[in-house]
Amino acid sequence: LSFRGNDESATSSNRGNYLELLQFLADNDEKVKEQMAMVLRYVDDKGHVIERFVGVQHVTDTTSSSLKDAIDIFFSSNGLSFSKLRGQGYDGASNMRGELKGLKTKILREQPCAYYVHCFAHQLQLALVAVAKKNIDIASFFTTTNSVVNHVGASCKRRDALRAQLQEELVIAFENDCLITGRGLHQETSLKCAGDTRWSSHY
Incomplete structure (x- = not known):
């Protein structure tokens, strides 16, 4: 099999087996796409705290800007408003909790009442790893x-x-x-x- 094409430019209809295969995998395999799980926790009319997994959002990369854009799109497409947001929780990665450019900071600039909490499942995982070691x-x-x-x-x-x-x-x-x-x-x-x-x- 020939892995190189005569014309490997983005506009070519035959870029070679290798690049065409990579493009096919990128277009068809969900495992190679960056995704962000969306979970909402809210209080219903009776005062009960409800937590719902609402879906998986495809993101182009995991920078705080891309994640914030995905959240903005999700909120607007579901009729949700940042004005009612009172909390946010993620893992401890710098793109999420960074004080200057992290996702938490971007959301706090828009809604100062959306307090950040380090994800409890992630904290438990880190504690279990420390004990296991x-x-x-x-x-x-x-x-x-x-x-x-x-x-x-x-x-x-x-x-x-x-x-x-x-x-x-x-x-x-x-x-x-x-x-x-x-x-x-x-x-x-x-x-x-x-x-x-x-x-x-x-x-």
Whole structure:
């Protein structure tokens, strides 16, 4: 296969297999797109606090300006107003909580009552990581797990062998009625290393 095209410019109809494949993946694979989850917490007419996941917003990048633009679009398209915003919560990354150019600062300039709270799930994750690193057995477990994930994930052949082995075990377990079945159970997922900031990777 030819990976280079005669004309690799953006206006070319045949930029070569490599660039065309990259463009296809960018256009069709949600996994390679930057996304921001939107969750609203509000008080209803009866005074109950309600929290709702309202969707995933595609963003071009994770700069505070792009994230703020995405939030502005979301608010305007759903008839929401910054004048009623009383809080905001994110992880501790500098693009989110930065004092000069962070997303929290951009929103506070527009609505001073929208107090920033470091996301509690993220704080819990960081606390669990700190505790896990202090326990020799747990630290050893995650080191070994990460080594296995890196070893298997580095080879398509090893990933396929693991997938085939797991499918065999699932079939046997189903036949012996050892697994609970139902919608959404036993879905195939990709291997991921435990990370200090990846939620739920340490618990």
